[in-house]
Amino acid sequence: MPPANDCKPAASAPALTDTGFRLIQAKAYEWFGLHITASKHALILSRLTKLADRLGLSGVPALIELYRHTPSDEAKQELFNSLSTNWTGFFRESVHFDLLRTRLLNPLTEQPAVSRPSLRFWSAGCSMGCEPYGLAMVLHEALDGLAGWDAKILATDLAVDELDKATRAEYPAEAAQNIPAAIQKRHIESLPAGGEATFRPRDHVRKVVSFAKLNLLHPWKMTGPFDAIFCRNVLIYFDDKTRRSVVERFVRLVRPGGYLFLGTSELAPTGMKGIQLIGPSAYEVRGQR
Ligand SMILES: C[S@@+](CC[C@H](N)C(=O)[O-])C[C@H]1O[C@@H](n2cnc3c(N)ncnc32)[C@H](O)[C@@H]1O
Known part of the structure; x- marks a missing residue:
């Protein structure tokens, strides 16, 4: 007689085994610095299932095999696109724009035109561009339409599909919700009706x-x-390790007296030298580093 539990239907193998999950965890960390905790198993399964579909693979096990060996740069990029979270918005955490205005931009307007410095900003992890375009609007507002100023914003991300959206610069109506009305009036323009996107930042932005x-x-x-x-x-x-190394590199690239803004739920690693907290997750970089 077989034991009673042999009569149960065989349980099908999970689409994402613990070994498969650990492999993706390790690769995401090695290639992109993404730290994926075990609690994200279900989320990762859902994202990998969609990715396997998009790549025309038979399922998640085939995808795991692809990443176990030596995947192409394109395959790695696909993995990043599917694992990364790109949520963003115009004037998100706008306290940082206020700090920039009061501490850096407003005092600049009091200087004579001949001593105007070039201004350089970096939006690192810019997603679909709302952050750098919002910053450009703030610069235009504070510095007289940037007439006579040399100001540039570099905006970078690893998610190429988000960078495509950023370059296209066409956004749905709800993305304008946090843009103050006066700024909307001066710095965004409507797109022809009928498409999903309804506005874009104006050319000067x-x-x-x-x-x-x-x-x-x-x-x-x-x-x-x-x-x-x-x-x-x-x-x-x-x-923590990646965070510390990235923040140290940021600090070396900011001029003394310049600023580093992190997300308001993020903090610079403890004990970091050369920076001073001046507001919510906002730091002034000091001269002595
Ligand atoms: C949640 S979005 C934040 C967008 C914007 N900074 C904001 O606060 O609204 C996080 C962005 O970080 C990017 N990112 C994550 N890991 C990255 C890496 N290793 N290199 C470059 N960008 C990365 C993602 O692609 C994503 O667009």
Whole structure:
């Protein structure tokens, strides 16, 4: 007689085994710095299922096999696109724009035109561009339409599909909700009716921003110095070690007296030298580093 439980239907193998999950965890950390905790198993399964579909694979086990061996750069990029969280919005955590205005931009307007410095900003982890375009609007507002100013914003991300959206710069109506009405009036324009997107930042805003693909884990070509770096709601996906190394590199690229803005739920690693907290997750970079 077989034991009673042999009569039960055989349980089907889970689509994402613990071994498969650990492999994705390890690769996401090694390639992109993403720190995925065990509690994300169901979320990762759902994202990998969609990715397997998109790549025309038979399922998640085939996807795991792809990443177990030596995947192409394109396959790695697909994995990043599917694992990364890109939520963003115009004037998100606008306290940072207020701080920039009061501490950096307003005092600049009191200087004579001949001593105007060039202004350089970096939006690191810019997603679909709301953060750098919002910053460009703030610069236009504070600095007299940027007439006579040399101001540039570099905006980078590793998610190429988000960078495509950022370059297209067409957004649905709800994305305008947090843009103050007066700023909307001056800096965004309506798109022809009928499409999903209803507005875009005006030309004078778009031309201040340039986009580039960049993995924050890799070496950076930029030498700075930047007047301010915005890296908001990105470090939250990294572990302490990666966070510390990225923030140390940011600090080296900000000019003394410049600023580093992190997401308001993020903090610079403890004991970091050369920065002083001046507001919610906002830091002034000091001269002595
Ligand atoms: C939640 S969004 C934040 C967007 C914007 N900074 C904001 O606060 O609204 C996080 C962004 O970080 C990017 N990111 C995550 N890991 C990255 C890495 N290793 N290199 C570059 N960008 C990365 C993601 O692609 C995503 O667009």
